[in-house]
Amino acid sequence: METKKKDYGWKGFLPLLTFLAIYLGGGLIFTAMGYGGDSFKQIPRMAALVGALLVCMVMGGKERNLEFRMDTFCKGMSNQGTMIMIMVFLLAGAFSGVAKAMGGVQATANLGLSLVPTQFLFAGLFLISAFMATAMGTSMGTISAVGPIAVAVAESAGMNMAFAIGTVLGGAMFGDNLSMISDTTIAATRGCGCEMRDKFKMNGLIAAVAAVLAIIVYTIVGSAAELTGDFSYDIIKVVPYIFILVFALTGCNVFVLLLSGIAVAGAIGFATGSFDVPGFAQAMGGGMSGMYDICLIALLLRGVGGVAEELGAIDWLVRKMHASVKSRKGAEYMTAGMVSVFDAALANNTIAIMMAAPLVRKVVAEHNVAPKRVASLLDIFSCVVQGLIPHGGQVLLCISLTGLSPFAVIGANFYCFILAIVAICTIQFGLLRTKEEKENIKMYDEDDEVIALK
DSSP states (O other), X not given: OOOOOOOOGGGGGHHHHHHHHHHHHHHHHHHHTTOGGGGGGSSOHHHHHHHHHHHHHHOSOTTSOHHHHHHHHHHHHTOHHHHHHHHHHHHHHHHHHHHHHTTHHHHHHHHHHHHOOGGGHHHHHHHHHHHHHHHHSOHHHHHHHHHHHHHHHHHHHTOOHHHHHHHHHHHHHHHHHHOTTOXXXXXXXXXXXXXXXHHHHHHHHHHHHHHHHHHHHHHHHOOOOOOOSOOOOOGGGGHHHHHHHHHHHTTOOHHHHHHHHHHHHHHHHHHTTSOOHHHHHHHHHHHHHTTHHHHHHHHHHHHHXXXXXXXXXXXXXXXXXXXXXXXXXXXXXXXXHHHHHHHHHHSOHHHHHHHHHHHHHXXXXXXXXXXXXXXXXXXXXXXXHHTTOTTSHHHHHHHHHHOXXXXXXXXXXXXXXXXXXXXXXXXXXXXXXXXXXXXXXXXXXXXXXXXXXX
């Protein structure tokens, strides 16, 4: 007869809490020691996760031997959804690497700058950053490409430096939130079991309203400036990004989409002489290697999550949430709050989404919140927080480009503030209910898995 295993309740989260304590605690300690922007780099997330793994190995009592604990951890990592997410991460990295090596990043930036009327420069920088981040799937890459241009223009024209870099930061977070190949979108859609196209449409309605309001603000605070420099571009090098945006909205399979995007970018690179066969292969490999960290973190986090579930922590949390969440509105606020807390602690919106998605699944399933709505909220609030925390990579990059204080940069990031307000309004006033929610069509089965609907 099998011995009944002990339910650890909240203590089942000790591996996860260990991870947070090592990473967040280490960052705060090094900040106090004066390491500045490098404080949270002193103890990498991977090292903190090793600490969590060690705790996983010692928890479980006599009824769970070491072999059983390792099996539980590995089963958590080998989840089908996790494997698919990692493959998408790698292909998205390959596309970004090839498109960048082909010259697409610079061509896209120059195209935008050549089209922007000088009297709308701040709004124009926001739009350029938004398009580039949506096409490239990376806010850091967008800030790296457009940020130096914004700084140079602000310096030469005597414009407000904080506003100049704030527009770039806001546009970068807009694209990071919406892009079909952004790691946040991939994590949110895979974690919630919805299609990227459906999440894009739901998310896009909220982001579009916030973007329009932000553009109005950037136009009001902006001033005319003279753009100087060479902004020549080859329009064909922008085609791979447009290809990805257009075909993603048709519902094209994500693997087919990314492989086709790589082929299109590669063909253009060969045709324009941007690289040869070895250069193409190296660009793909370099782009994929840039995703290795997030892939390994995803595996280890899912392993820790599997242990937490086996120890009864997930059931304990669900019981607590069920006791406090009584409505769809409450479930949505719980989703927004949980991912926000994780992101503020970890300063990584993708990891925050991967941690929050499985934890809110039972509550959103109980209140029949549409998977695309959950994915949208996870992505929106993680990106909002990521753009407003002083220890986030995006804000730190802006600081390094301008020399400003983090709070000056954050205060000029109007888009993220507006996006948060718009998203909260949709929760508070019950907006954007899907057809299934209005007609009370059940979208989850007994195991809280998403039901495929026609």
